Amino acid sequence: MSKPRPRLPRRARNLAALVAVAVLLAGCAGLEPPAAVTAQGQDTRNLYDLVFIVGVAIFVLVEGLIIFAVLRYRRKPTDTELPPQIHGNSVLEVIWTVIPTALVVVLFVLSWQTLNKVNAVSPSPALTVRAVAAQFQWSFEYLAADGQTVQYEQLAPELDLPVGVDVHVILRSKDVIHAFYVPKFLFKRDVVPGRENNFDFTIDAADANQTFRGQCAEFCGTFHSTMLFSVKALTPTDFNAWLQGQIKAAAATPAPAPSASGGVAATTVELSAHNIAFDQTALQAPAGQPFVIKFTNNDPGVTHNVAITDSSGQQVFKGEIFAGPDSRQYPIPALAAGTYSFACSVHPQMTGTLTVK
Amino acid sequence: MATTTLRTSTGYRSGLYEWLTTTDHKKIGILYLANSILMFLLGGIFALVVRLELAQPGLQFLSDSAYNQAFTIHASLMLFLFVIPVLAGFGNYIVPLMIGAPDMAFPRINAFSFWLLPLAAIVMLSGFATGGGAAAAGWTEYSPLAQAKYEGIGTDLWIVALLLIGTSSILGAINFIVTIFKMRAPGMTLLRMPVMVWTVLVTSILVLMATPVLTSALIMLFIDRNLGGHFFDPATGGNAILWQNTFWFYSHPAVYIMVLPAMGIISEVLPVFSRKPLFGYKAFIFATAAIGALGFSVWAHHMFTTGAVYLPFFSFMTFLIAIPTGVKMFNWIATMFRGQLTFSTPLLYAIGFLTMFLIGGINGAFSAAVPVDFAIHDTYWVVAHIHYVLFGGSVFAVFAGLYYWWPKMFGRRLNETLGKIQFVFMFIGFNLTFFPMHILGLSGMPRRIADYDPNAGWNDLNLLATIGGFTIAASLLPFLWNVFITFRSGEPAGDDPWEGNTLEWATSSPPPPYNFDHLPEIRSERPVFDARHRATHA
Amino acid sequence: MALQVSDHEDAAGHGAEQGISNVILGMILFICSEVMFFAGLFAAYFNVRANSPIWPPAGNEHFHVANEIALPLVITTLLIISSFTCQLGVWSIRRGDRQGLIRNISVTVILGVIFLIGQGYDYTQLGFTLADGTFGTTFFTLTGFHGAHVLGGVLMLSVVLYRATAGQFSAKHHDMVEAVSLYWHFVDVVWIVLFSLLYLLPTAR
Missing domain, CATH: 2.60.40.420 (Cupredoxins -  blue copper proteins)
Structure with a gap:
């Protein structure tokens, strides 16, 4: 029991601690979400930053206490008597119950407020798009002002949207559960068959002419990883021009004849x-x-x-x-x-x- | 007591037949542990397969379908056939000893509970021999994807396997509860029970109330798939969210089933190696009960993004769980304060548990804040979170428990040097694997994808995680070698190698059938400590 | 339930000989798990029922099972009576009356078997199957799993009967009789809830 500890593992342990600290520090630097490109995403980002600060503070405090205890209270060869047999301390225990309770209540209230902003749906969105997910592809239906009629169906997985205005998205699944996820929106919502989820967002005007990566985030079957899409942010003018152009083009070309008359010897x-x-x-x-x-x-x-x-x-x-x-x-x-x-x-x-x- | 080593060779090498038919809780406990560790290694191989495929973008080794089978079976093995049973194994071995009982209340049912597990493993893995392969819709088997039109017979085998495991768990839970309530030695009141016993008790109540709901969900899914039922597929009138509600009603409490006994192990190890009692014993037990109770009211936090749950309620309850968990963390640290720490391998793993479980608690709080969950749900952040809780937490506790109780189980101590080498590799490998996943998740990498865009900026971190995964695998080699050489020529342990507190250290190593020749007087939660110090200080 | 037992033990300081036996406590816990199992099935039932615009769903007049309630009412009555005969058996053996035990448990087993036969016959007369919409699925799942539990109860009662005829029970030693009777009462209560839901309150929302 009281044999001298072998040398090597202790050195190895110190090395391990160093590496762990280095990894954690390096990691902390990368622990921030991408810059949000929507108003709602920015709200989420602010909440994330707050939780992150609280989390890091708790991490440093508790991890510090553990490391302190480990370094300070090693058993020495002179420790033959038992240490004081402390069974508890009511005051301390009340303190470390009450403070975390207050903390989580505050965090809950703040996250609820943010939730109400992120989940808010406008009664009169500037544009309504229905995102339709199926194994393993996305398509996007641009709805008319009545919110019913499909003006234009975009079969390519590219969602062109105007910046600076309120966009309403309705989600529809043709088969299994998918999820609409754009990392730079800091947002995702499941596409559940049998129910129509919907949400609103406003892309920052400053982010016009950018393209954002989107991807199905709910495992949806064999080729789940192929369900990519992109969101292309356009100025409202460019967007209207694009949409009208697409509507016109769709009306003009009556679906190209399948086996059009090519040269016989082609x-x-x-x-x-x-x-x-x-x-x-x-x-x-x-x-x-x-x-x-x-x-x-x-x-x-x-x-x-x-x-x-x-x-x-x-x-x-x-x-x-x-x-x-x-x-x-x-x-x-x-x-x-x-x-x-x-x-x-x-x-x-x-x-x-x-x-x- | 000098006959300890002699007993090792006669009592525990009495033939295959004895092991196959035993109803001794100690042998059944060891069977649980052995089977679980086998499943851990097997599940680990599937994890390596997954990590190997993700090391770089593009599909190098697997098809999409094979990848999906690999991660589904990895999770199913690790959760249902490793973590839950390995903790049940510790409970089986140690609970009757800790309360001074000769055996479990129902020894034959106990044996039956165990033997269902290898059977379940065979059933689940036999999916690989079928045409469509093993279950591949993830361990959550969300409907409609889990319906027969999308997934083959491997999913039916998975359902049957889980029904067997569920039956095993429920019977085991009944056995634990009756044992704890009815079989305690004279003087062993409820508030003198070791914390490990308390955690097993609360866990058993969770199993008893939650697992049958999973059973009903699995049966309904089976009816949907094979008998033309309409429970979970909206295309035929069912409700896809209903599956998630019933599944998570079990599977969230299951997280506590997978972590409470681990907390119990830590609460036994820390006081012994600090030479102090556990700080705040009653508060700790109250916190355990609180986690158990709250565990039933947070299941829908897995479903925030479905748009089908009342978000503020489940958010609040999820935040609340942080409080009893925090109380426990402070109790553990306070136990070390002003103590005399001996850095034997069990304590190293216990400290590893504290440091890693802390991260698992903090990164979980991010998901309790619903808007943040909208950002990180179903990304690698969640993969990092679950592994910090279940690997950094439970698995480290499992190794703490193995190194701590091995001398009791086999009369020989595992080699300390090899144990420490294993710890260092496992600790480093674990953090290399799972810490980068936080960053991957924040930058938008969804979980369960077989391939990713090489331009998404995820290549380096994925490679790092794969290197970490193989480091974890490497850390198991010293462990297996350690087990091998300890069986061959391990250092004899004696009855009480660590100066333990609880009753298992009052009997021989390994204990005789029916455990005790005589019991020390039980006047606190540390009867062996009391006996030792009454003797020396009298 | 279990906690009450423990408090009792605590007061005594040691409780191995106190309170109810291991077998009975084990059965009570098992019944708790069964309650949760049926709770899962009932939750699914209420969910699909709440999601349906009308209940029973339109399209199949056979869904109005309350219209053909005669046979279900008869077997329900028999099952309720069987709970009483089962309890009479328990009271008999508590007095040490082995013949009373055998007589009452025999009647209970017969009533249970009649219930199963009656339910099986009713299945063939219903005019819809498990695959007929959410109504058929929930109806057959709930009644089917209840039936399986009745079958389990009948088998357990048969073991009791076998052991009773072998003279293995006495006024002091009959934990198994008590435990199995608890299970039988539980199965009965589940049926009363089921019968009320499926037959007596078929259209209530």
């Missing part, structure tokens, strides 16, 4: 998608003449398409989006020689390169 390139991935990531096609991409979607119930972008980022072709299992013949116009990239509009992480020569 080259056909085959491509298929399965498990939210293309089977090939490098395609080749002849330069200067139209060709056909025969695209097979093997994911049951999941929509895909093929869109081609040139090296300057200009989209040169966008194929019809359709659900699998099915296939389409995309007539591709003549392209100049060069390297292009192709992607699925619904799943931007599905990409490949198209070499035209």
